[in-house]
Amino acid sequence: MRTYLVTGGAGFIGSNYIHYMFEKYGDEIRIINVDALTYAGNPENLKDIEGRDNYTFIKADITDREAIEDIFDKNDIDRVVHFAAESHVDRSITDPEVFVKTNVLGTLVMLNAAKKAWENPDGSFKEGKKFLHVSTDEVYGSLSDPDDYFYETTPYDPHSPYSASKASSDFIVKAYMDTYRFPANITNCSNNYGPYQFPEKLIPLMINNALSGRDLPVYGDGKNVRDWLYVEDHAKGIDMVQEKGRLFETYNIGGHNEKQNIEIVNIIIETLLELLPADDPRRKNVGTHLIKYVTDRKGHDRRYAIAPDKIKSELGWEPETMFAQGIKKTIKWYLEHEEWMQNIVNGDYMNYYDKMYGDR
Numbered sequence: 001m002r003t004y005l006v007t008g009g010a011g012f013i014g015s016n017y018i019h020y021m022f023e024k025y026g027d028e029i030r031i032i033n034v035d036a037l038t039y040a041g042n043p044e045n046l047k048d049i050e051g052r053d054n055y056t057f058i059k060a061d062i063t064d065r066e067a068i069e070d071i072f073d074k075n076d077i078d079r080v081v082h083f084a085a086e087s088h089v090d091r092s093i094t095d096p097e098v099f100v101k102t103n104v105l106g107t108l109v110m111l112n113a114a115k116k117a118w119e120n121p122d123g124s125f126k127e128g129k130k131f132l133h134v135s136t137d138e139v140y141g142s143l144s145d146p147d148d149y150f151y152e153t154t155p156y157d158p159h160s161p162y163s164a165s166k167a168s169s170d171f172i173v174k175a176y177m178d179t180y181r182f183p184a185n186i187t188n189c190s191n192n193y194g195p196y197q198f199p200e201k202l203i204p205l206m207i208n209n210a211l212s213g214r215d216l217p218v219y220g221d222g223k224n225v226r227d228w229l230y231v232e233d234h235a236k237g238i239d240m241v242q243e244k245g246r247l248f249e250t251y252n253i254g255g256h257n258e259k260q261n262i263e264i265v266n267i268i269i270e271t272l273l274e275l276l277p278a279d280d281p282r283r284k285n286v287g288t289h290l291i292k293y294v295t296d297r298k299g300h301d302r303r304y305a306i307a308p309d310k311i312k313s314e315l316g317w318e319p320e321t322m323f324a325q326g327i328k329k330t331i332k333w334y335l336e337h338e339e340w341m342q343n344i345v346n347g348d349y350m351n352y353y354d355k356m357y358g359d360r
């Protein structure tokens with residue numbers, strides 16, 4: 001039975017990936033999920049998986065070398081899928097240090113532990129072992145020409161402390177591939193949306209604020225463009241790259257779904273009004289009157305857009321969920337999981353919110 005070590009599996013994409021993998025492979029695989037349970041890690045995301053015999057959760061920090069080596073010593077790991085990271089750009093602007101620690105040092109610790117466990121005495125690597133580093137399109141910087149896209153060959157040009165830390169981690173993975181022929185892949189994906197996303201991010205933040213009648217804080221002129229992908233399509237892409245991709249290669253993942261932020265906010269309002277029953281008390285809160293243009297994010301990248309040509313032509317990957325369908329599914333999920341959101345909002349979240357948005 002193949003054993004996966006997933007880092008950051010209690011977060012947004014990691015938990016969706018674990019759900020996807022068990023749905024696809026059932027009892028054919030075993031997953032060990034290593035997560036430090038930072039503010040972004042939520043065991044509730046995996047509630048329905050907890051009882052499985054082929055699933056293990058280990059609370060550990062990826063920067064803790066001993067803890068990570070211990071996991072490799074005690075388990076014959078075949079695949080690493082490395083999600084764990086500090087992921088929010090706004091937080092990286094106010095507190096960059098933890099981004100460098102987790103994203104850069106944490107990735108190095110993961111690479112070293114896997115290398116130590118997988119390396120043969122002659123410097124080659126045991127058959128079938130693979131490491132996949134999950135990265136972002138933000139490493140490529142910002143597109144100014146409207147006809148331009150991010151290709152795997154686009155030079156790195158990160159701007160935020162978050163994207164700089166992810167770029168650094170990508171380069172370390174690349175260095176291990178180039179220097180040791182360490183068996184890895186890198187994927188660079190565009191903005192994800194879907195269930196279990198922490199409400200510091202645009203889409204769940206706007207849904208949560210609209211339902212509770214709070215302002216919808218749109219940064220700058222609202223015309224920054226992001227390229228949105230339904231999270232399950234990302235999970236599928238990661239699995240395809242690890243199973244069918246050429247080792248040592250980078251694959252961009254994105255579904256050609258560019259939207260201005262203000263368009264997203266308007267779609268959320270329209271969809272909420274469509275889905276909320278007439279007698280739902282939350283309905284009266286929702287409307288465009290909530291939109292508030294606020295001080296822009298520092299160094300705000302203008303446009304991201306992925307060219308997914310390589311993953312499409314080499315591996316046959318294509319997004320299955322179109323945005324109109326995906327955003328409806330996502331909003332429905334948040335409406336049906338009010339308690340999930342409330343548990344977050346009742347924690348430390350409002351302190352974060354007041355600090356981040358208080359004087360914007």
Ligand code: NAD
Pocket residue numbers: 007008009010011012013014034035036037038039040041042060061062063082083084085086087088102106134135136137166188189190191192193198
């Ligand atoms: P997230 O913030 O929702 O989850 C991150 C997870 O990592 C959490 O469970 C957290 O507890 C864990 N974690 C953080 N620091 C840790 C540490 N030191 N040790 C162990 N666990 C730790 O993030 P996400 O949005 O799910 O992103 C996952 C990965 O995908 C990240 O590497 C991110 O850069 C990348 N990515 C995200 C997007 C997106 O749109 N969200 C797009 C492309 C790539």
Ligand code: DAU
Pocket residue numbers: 087088089090135136137138189190191192200201202203205217218219220224225226261297304
């Ligand atoms: O592109 C991939 C990246 O997408 C990932 O690597 C990151 O981990 C992920 O957080 C995401 O980064 P963004 O900065 O694009 O996502 P965020 O949801 O924070 O913001 C999306 C856009 O919406 C961005 O242009 C900023 C804007 N925004 C965001 C928030 C939270 C607002 O206008 N108002 C807000 O309150």
